[in-house]
Amino acid sequence: MATLGRVSRALLRSSLTQARRQLSASVGGHSGLAEKWRMLSFLVAIPGVAVCMLNMYLKQQQHSHEQPEFIPYSHLRIRTKPFPWGDGKKSLFHNPHVNALPDGYEDAHE
Template identity: 35%
Template sequence: MFSARATRAAAQRVARPQSIRNPFQRRFASSESTFTGAENNAFNRERQAVKDHAAATSDLWRKLSIYATIPCLIIASVNAKILWDEHWAHWDHMEPLEERPEYPYQNMRTKNFFWGDGDKTLFWNEKVNYHKKE
């Protein structure tokens, strides 16, 4: 499968101590430094200004997401619940499903569905759907 050279090289890499394998440690989350000497040029100052602006902007959007979006969602949910209750209050005044007319374009069946009794669609709701059997 593997050549002898590849196997030998892998064994040598594993056998080396950690300090020899990776002498420099990567620091991705190191502390911020201020620029001094040759580092203090226009490019680095502009780059730092962009980072500061990004931090402030992301903080603004985080606050907006928490303090504006959540109350708006709560208000919209309450409004939807009120409209939902009004809608079902109208259904209480309508005649029963069995007495409503069934139009020719409703409940058209060319063959039975393979689930249930074959007459009801996959999203059938007993409260609002009714199919008169001939």
């Protein structure tokens, strides 16, 4: 049993030594690769994010801000018990312009 322990420790030491050598060789030998990724970040990633932001801004400008028509579907807005906050009808992140109550939008009642 002691022999098995010595053999396993020797194998572990040799594998750790090899891993350290590979790690130190990879750090010193790939400085050009780090520069390549740095340049890709500045020349591809940042302009890509800027183009996506511009796309979303332009789409938001075209978006209609009208309230959708209320259709009282029986399978939507089911309230079996009231919410534990407020008047019990509105969800926690309720938006009166977009989220309808079971009997319609709030603006229609006023």
